[in-house]
Amino acid sequence: MSIKPVIVVHGGAWAIPDSLAEGSVQGVRLAAGAGYRLLKAGGSAVDAVEAAVRSMEDNPVFDAGVGSVLNADGEVEMDAVIMDGRDLRSGAVGCVQNIKNPISLARAVMEKTDHTLIVGKGANKFAEEVGAVTLPTEELVTETARREWEQLMKYHTTVTTLFGARSDVQKEPDPVVQGHDTVGAVVLDAQGNIAFGTSTGGITAKRPGRIGDSPIIGAGGYADNAGGGVSTTGHGESIAKVCLAKHITHLMEGGMDPQTASETALTFMFKRVQGSGGVVVLNNCGNIGKHFTTERMAWAWIKDGVLHYGLNPGDDFNDPNIYQTYLTPSKLPIANWDTCGLFGLDMNANHVTHNNRAADPYRDISRGLPYLHCQIPTAYCGTLTNKQSTMGIG
DSSP, rough: OOOEEEEEEEEEEEEOOOHHHHHHHHHHHHHHHHHHHHHTTTTTHHHHHHHHHHHHHTTTSSSSSSOOOOOSSSSEEEEEEEETTTTTTTEEEEEEEEESSSHHHHHHHHHSSOOOOOHHHHHHHHHHHTTTBOOOHHHOOOOOHHHHHHHHHHHTOOOGGGOOOOOSSSSSOOOOOOOOEEEEEEEETTSSSSEEEEEEOOTTTTTTTTSSSSBBTTTTTTEETTEEEEEEEEOHHHHHHHHHHHHHHHHHTOOOOHHHHHHHHHHHHHHHHHHOOOEEEEEEEEHHHHHHHBEEEEEEEEETTTTEESSSSOOOOTTTEEEOOOOGGGGGGGGGGOOOOEEEOOTTTOOOOOOOTTTTTSSSTTTTTOOOOOOOOOOOOOOOOOOOGGGOOO
């Protein structure tokens, strides 16, 4: 039986401000494209998950890798996890510092050790052993993250105020405070294997040494070919208490579809521990679920060569029959990211423009840069001079 590959990604469920809205949507589109390209070339689910998450770790819009936030001591501590649903192998790192791509370090834990989770100094020592790329703190943290840290330290805001539920989920909305959250991906490959990956820079002004749900199997995510895969996002302590990811896969194994399982589990979490968050889900048939109870969550998925994406409740935009060239803004200055976008190519590699911003505010994304290209997984921005260097996702 022929299996069509599927990828679904998220860029974190929280009160995403308007200033980051477009960048967040573009970022998840890029990440989905990065993973899907590998799937179409015959890559594994684990390969595609790593590529998609690396794309978001390299993007300063997201709180993972480059773009991570500062803890109470003004340091960066990152967590990441990856899991292969074929045999339940997994690898994770917690409170690791100065690593450019924690998801790749987590994969190294899975493939090169007998362990599932390494934290703190031990994780950094292991990173040295495997030659992981490092960056100084000043290159991992954006100016926005620094200002946010100063504000939250001044008012001693706790992590529980960072992830307020939408007003349609609770009677009175929590105060909106700037905060960031996790990125993640779930993939079904052409061999029927499922994998997931999750990565985070934590919560601004958290206690040093705090680990939430992200690197915890069954909480920050889960993957099992017998049922499906999940990547979670939101208030980590709440997610960990209810083992949110495993809860969802258990519901799917009992016959529930991914969308219903997502909604059921998040409703349970809010009622049981008053926690809010979001999930992206795949079952082993390639059916997709996504749901969030925070104000916003950037998400994207690709199936049958069609890209779907959104940010606000009820969003479901799509790009049917358009061959997109995706790029990762890892080498762009932060100030230029808002001008770095995607452009469409039709099947003859002709440039396609999108101007229907009234119907889809994220669709006109060329932003004055007519020719950009990418290379996965070490993507870069540059001038496209040869049409043959483009690669579609269809």
